[in-house]
Amino acid sequence: MVQTLTNEQLTDLAAQYSTPLYVYNADVIKHQYEKLTGAFSGQNCRFFYACKALTNLHILRYVKQLGAGIDCSSINEVHLALKADFLPQNILYTSNGIDFAEIETAVTLGVNVNIDSLSNLDKFGHKYGANYPIGLRLRPNILAGGNLKISTGHDKSKFGIPVDQLQPLLEIINRHNLQVRGLHIHTGSEIKDVGVFTEGIDVLLNLVHHFKHLAFIDLGGGFKVPYKPGDGETDMDLLAKTVSISFAQYAAATGKQFEIWFEPGKYLVSASGYFLAKVNVLKPTAAAHFVSLNTGFNHLIRPMFYDSYHHIKNISNPLGPMHDYAVVGNICETDTFAWERPLNEVRENDLLVFFNAGAYGYEMSSNFNSRYKPAEVMVNEGAPKLIRRRQNFDDLLTEICLD
Numbered sequence: 001m002v003q004t005l006t007n008e009q010l011t012d013l014a015a016q017y018s019t020p021l022y023v024y025n026a027d028v029i030k031h032q033y034e035k036l037t038g039a040f041s042g043q044n045c046r047f048f049y050a051c052k053a054l055t056n057l058h059i060l061r062y063v064k065q066l067g068a069g070i071d072c073s074s075i076n077e078v079h080l081a082l083k084a085d086f087l088p089q090n091i092l093y094t095s096n097g098i099d100f101a102e103i104e105t106a107v108t109l110g111v112n113v114n115i116d117s118l119s120n121l122d123k124f125g126h127k128y129g130a131n132y133p134i135g136l137r138l139r140p141n142i143l144a145g146g147n148l149k150i151s152t153g154h155d156k157s158k159f160g161i162p163v164d165q166l167q168p169l170l171e172i173i174n175r176h177n178l179q180v181r182g183l184h185i186h187t188g189s190e191i192k193d194v195g196v197f198t199e200g201i202d203v204l205l206n207l208v209h210h211f212k213h214l215a216f217i218d219l220g221g222g223f224k225v226p227y228k229p230g231d232g233e234t235d236m237d238l239l240a241k242t243v244s245i246s247f248a249q250y251a252a253a254t255g256k257q258f259e260i261w262f263e264p265g266k267y268l269v270s271a272s273g274y275f276l277a278k279v280n281v282l283k284p285t286a287a288a289h290f291v292s293l294n295t296g297f298n299h300l301i302r303p304m305f306y307d308s309y310h311h312i313k314n315i316s317n318p319l320g321p322m323h324d325y326a327v328v329g330n331i332c333e334t335d336t337f338a339w340e341r342p343l344n345e346v347r348e349n350d351l352l353v354f355f356n357a358g359a360y361g362y363e364m365s366s367n368f369n370s371r372y373k374p375a376e377v378m379v380n381e382g383a384p385k386l387i388r389r390r391q392n393f394d395d396l397l398t399e400i401c402l403d
């Protein structure tokens, strides 16, 4: 079993680096990666870390040395991946409504590209024709994921080329003699039900015969991780078995075999992350007992943005009696992290820890209210290292055009 960070370790880190603070336990990332690759061992799979979840260069380097490839959502993420020494062939740029110029840059850099619109595909055909193989991001018209805001494969989603536009798609491919090497879907985040992946595989396998040059099927990411105590997660062994059976049946019927690609984001980094904040002010009221932290949605926006649940613990008073609190930020907007949340009795200056803060935590942070972004620390086999310093006042001015 992987060692979780203890209250003492987290308290020491808060004392050393101050709060608010993001802490990532690298051992958990390794554990998750091994769980994933272990489940799929013996299958012809490749895993590309969907790095938008957490892009700190040190994390990218760590994930690289584990053996993963990397999936990028912008050309800057591609540049970061190269900076972290990923080889171009291990970098995937899954585009989404981007300027064609970014696709041209990706081609120049020699990375894999998944194209997500007929418009960019046509431009691609004009410029490169058969000279550069590509993947297609398709929209399977499947509703999946934790909630509508994090669902990406349904029939009202902006993501991917809708499978109902197969005819114009094939027309563009044939006209330019495009070398389609892969079909990609990413149906959403927090998909617990393995059946959703099976449905996606079925949609893709039904389309395969239209494409002559296919080498991989990319099933995206979106594996569910437990956020609440008692929450389930995607059953990786079951998923691996299901995937294996689907593709084996297809191979038996057609003689065709594919590499299977995955793009796990949250699954690799969510549980590795802790977000530490200090209690500034207690405010008992008739409606709620407010706990105001020295942070807000400028540092962790998931609860406000898509109603995410983060488990919270008061590590300064772990044996105190339980009471219900409204845990809020210090931002001049309503930024409620949790309502009626049972916590060990909270006192001013106590340290609260948010769990599962590794994915889409720091990455979605901002300078709203002109506050600094937090620092990030990575703990590797028990040894902490500052991997991003806290911002300071000069940082707020660096982009300003001063006279």
Ligand SMILES: *Cc1c(COP(=O)(O)O)cnc(C)c1O
Residues within 6 Å of the ligand: 050, 052, 053, 071, 073, 094, 186, 188, 189, 190, 220, 221, 222, 223, 263, 264, 265, 266, 267, 359
């Ligand atoms: C965000 C994203 C992922 C990862 O999603 P998770 O829910 O973090 O696993 C994978 N693929 C693509 C194309 C994405 O945009």
